[in-house]
């Protein structure tokens with residue numbers, strides 16, 4: 001279990017009596033990059049929210065970084081970029097520096113005061129993400145691509161062991177999307193973070209992810225990309241064209 005970043009066992013969850021996840025089981029090794037795909041309403045965001053403890057499952061277990069979720073308190077070891085966070089009010093009263101600094105709060109006990117170490121971590125992350133020059137800009141006034149980079153920086157500022165991104169590229173143009181994917185790939189390869197990325201971008205994810213989880217309330221496929229691409233069962237499920245679309249750059 002120690003080498004697992006995440007383990008999900010027999011997970012069921014839903015809303016007002018209707019099931020969004022049915023008996024979901026999979027586990028992710030440390031250092032993997034997992035793409036999570038599936039049609040609209042297939043339970044991807046619900047899965048992420050259960051993993052993070054934002055929704056209580058009806059049954060099943062989640063282990064995070066080798067610890068049962070009920071005993072897991074080190075949220076600073078996990079970076080999370082929620083879906084839709086990029087849509088800021090242009091008048092949102094916070095600078096880039098302040099938004100990234102907020103990411104340091106999860107590691108603090110009360111009274112929560114920022115230290116010299118926090119400033120160093122924020123500076124280092126801004127430099128790495130190439131956004132030091134906009135540290136004083138208001139977050140709501142940035143372009144979509146820069147804003148998403150700042151929010152990724154906030155998720156990364158504690159050097160997380162597990163990075164969870166829920167549809168982070170939805171509002172980005174193709175070029176900005178590609179550079180965003182490259183940053184997550186660097187994070188995975190160079191900083192050895194395990195990455196979980198929810199996306200509808202099946203044509204691109206195969207270029208970066210090592211593993212694929214395809215959900216439709218249940219697990220339709222879980223495994224590494226080569227297995228997905230060589231699976232005749234998946235050809236039967238997606239059709240040759242659908243499978244090729246996911247696999248063509250892999």
Ligand SMILES: Nc1ncnc2c1ncn2[C@@H]1O[C@H](COP(=O)(O)OP(=O)(O)OP(=O)(O)O)[C@@H](O)[C@H]1O
Pocket residue numbers: 015016020038039040041042043044045046047
């Ligand atoms: N807060 C909620 N209250 C009631 N039902 C919900 C709620 N959130 C999600 N659902 C329902 O649960 C199911 C799974 O939704 P979920 O958002 O997890 O899917 P998803 O795969 O992330 O979808 P998308 O790709 O559209 O973002 C859907 O039928 C959705 O309508």
